[in-house]
Amino acid sequence: MTTTSSQEQIDLNRRNSGLKTGGLVNRSIRTKLIGGTVVIVLIIVSLLTFVLARSAADLLEKESSNQLSQLLDQSTLILSSFLETNEANLVLWSTEPLVHSVANDPALAAIFALGLNDYFETHVSNKPWIRNVVLVKDGTVVFAQHASDDLSTDTATPASANLSQLLAAPAEGLSVIRLASNDGAEDRAIVMKRPLLDEAGPKENAHIVLLLDLDTVQEDLFGQIKAGTNGFLTLAVEERSSAGRSLWVPPNRNIEGPESIEFMQAQKFQGFPARSGEEYESIVVDHRALADTPLMMIGVAATRDVFEPVTKLVLISVICGVVAIFAGGVSLFFFSGRLTAPIRELTARAHKFASSRLDPAVSSPALESGQPTPAEAFDTNGHTDFEEIDSQDEVGELSSVFRLLDQRTQELEHANSLLGKRNQEIDQAMLALQSTQDELVTNLSRLERELATARELQLSMVPSVFPPLSSTQPVDIYAIMEPAREVGGDLYDFFYADDDTICFVVGDVSDKGTSAALFMARTRSLIRYAVNQWRETTGQVPDALNIMASVNKELCQNNKARMFVTLFLGFLDVKTGVLKCSNAGHITPYLISKGGVIDPVSDRRPGIPLGVERNSAYRDVTRQLKEGDMVFLYSDGIPEAMNAEGVFFSQEKLRAHLREAHADSPREIITSLRENVSEFVGATDQYDDVTLFALRWHPEQLN
Secondary structure (H helix, E strand, O other): OHHHHHHHHHHHHHHHHHHHOOOHHHHHHHHHHHHHHHHHHHHHHHHHHHHHHHHHHHHHHHHHHHHHHHHHHHHHHHHHHHHHHHHHHHHHHHOOHHHHHHHHOHHHHHHHHHHHHHHHHHHHOOOOOEEEEEEEEOOEEEEEEEOHHHOOOOOOOHHHHHHHHHHHOOOOOOEEEEEEOOOOOEEEEEEEEEEEEEOOEEEEEEEEEEEEEHHHHHHHHHOOOOOOOOOEEEEEEEEEEOOEEEEEOOOOOOOOOHHHHHHHHHHHHOOOOOOOOOOOOOEEEEEEEOOOOOEEEEEEEEOHHHHHHHHHHHHHHHHHHHHHHHHHHHHHHHHHHHHHHHHHHHHHHHHHHHHHHHOHHHHHHHHHHOOOOHHHHHHHHOOOOOOOOOOOOHHHHHHHHHHHHHHHHHHHHHHHHHHHHHHHHHHHHHHHHHHHHHHHHHHHHHHHHHHHHHHHHHHHHOOOOOOOOOOOOOEEEEEEEEOOOOOOOEEEEEEEOOOOEEEEEEEEEOOOHHHHHHHHHHHHHHHHHHHHHHHHHHOOOOOHHHHHHHHHHHHHOOOOOOOOEEEEEEEEEOOOOEEEEEEEEOOOOEEEOOOOOEEEOOOOOOOOOEOOOOOOOOOOEEEEOOOOOEEEEEOOOOOOOEOOOOOEOHHHHHHHHHHHOOOOOHHHHHHHHHHHHHHHHOOOOOOOOEEEEEEEEOHHHHO
């Protein structure tokens, strides 16, 4: 027994000597602490740098794409407004008496030309983009404002080719021509050609032509617009020929750099820029075509606008990480010594306490002198060297843990008691929650019943009984309306304004749900009221444009929600087949002939939707229906129906269905079309309200 105790004492003394030199504990803890901290910091810095760089790149790329798309949309709107303004000026000039004097009397043209020149000078002096204002009569230029030498009837000069192109330009719409000069240069000009207007209407042999210089339009409107730091916008012309299509871009004097060079190369070899992040190294290209014109806006975003900030961010993160690792390593080296000192002291005193209980040399004198042993001293006094460590950190607190154990046990029992009370409170809260849930279910059920009633009420507001063909009603009508929600904003209606005239209407409110349904009901009621009031007041059937204007004023009253409705209104004389209609922003209906030819009811641009501007003006369109002709109206819920792959049903599929089923009755056409759309959409939820309306004229019933 004595030998074993002596050997244990030797081992303890060796350990104590090692601890006094600070060898084992000092080496292991400090080394692991420093090494582990450095590794952790490296991992954290690397992860943060990667995440920040990736997030910044994605965010900048998305923001660059959104900015480019917004700039294209805004620039397209600017270009459209610019062209509309010039077209309005052209229409105004076509009614000017001086213009008619010069065009109507060639003998006196030289006398009136001076005054006409001054007249145009006041209008175009501050518009550098106007290249020419030209009067053409019977294939001859009778007046030219500005560079009149660009036009000539001499077949040996380039200007004669310019005149040929100008005379070949359509009298409606917009075209772009190449202008050649005697010095061999060639550029493009926008041609806007309109017939002269007088009280009798447009003249066929006299036109006023406006030529806008594309280079000047590009430089003045879009030359200073930048997409990011290095991107740009430019106006372009899509030209079609027997060899295919090509792209012409005016020179932009305010852009330079690799983006401009690569865009010029892409334009030269590819011919038509498309959005792509892989085909080009320095740019991303997108475009917006201006409807019904060869003009388009092209946007070019620079990839370095995305990569340069990310590279800078990564470099800054790496530098900060290196500085943090260096500073942390130095600080950790010094503070690790202070951190491990109490641990070394605690370990040394623990070994000393253990050796004092095992060392006979220490125990025997104490017993002989009657002094207490270390164990007895621990039991009687409650204090030993093991417990008297003066430290303000976790090691110092370790000695007091056992003293707090009993206190924590009592606190735990008290906590258990409180936990029982909390459980009771939770049970009571659960009962209250269950009661609230029951009440919520009841309210939801009541709300569903109310919405179902509202849906039935809305559907009952539109005609659901369609009159059969007869000698007094020779029209075959059928329609459906399917709200996307419980209630919707689409509407259709038809009624006889007098014995011979049937009024029909299809509309689409700008919103969905209850508010749209109320706006739809108000619109329907206003139309019926306006038609009846006009009939009672004047004794005649009103024009569609008058009803549009009257209903628009009423809808603009107290329209705080800024809601509006697109509407198509028509009046059909069932005896003569004359259709008078007006369109307020709605999709243009189709006129389907008995032979299957499908054309829009009108090629005019629809007016402003009702409820937007109180003083909006609307126009009438008159069409003569033939036997068996059908008017087909619909809302955008048909062409914009989307399947699970995100593909729209589209106008092409709608027209293909109408061509295939043109000989069927309105009911058969609408039923088969709805089935076709449902099969195309599949299980995808209906996103928008769907309304279909068809009316076919059968004058043979009048006999």
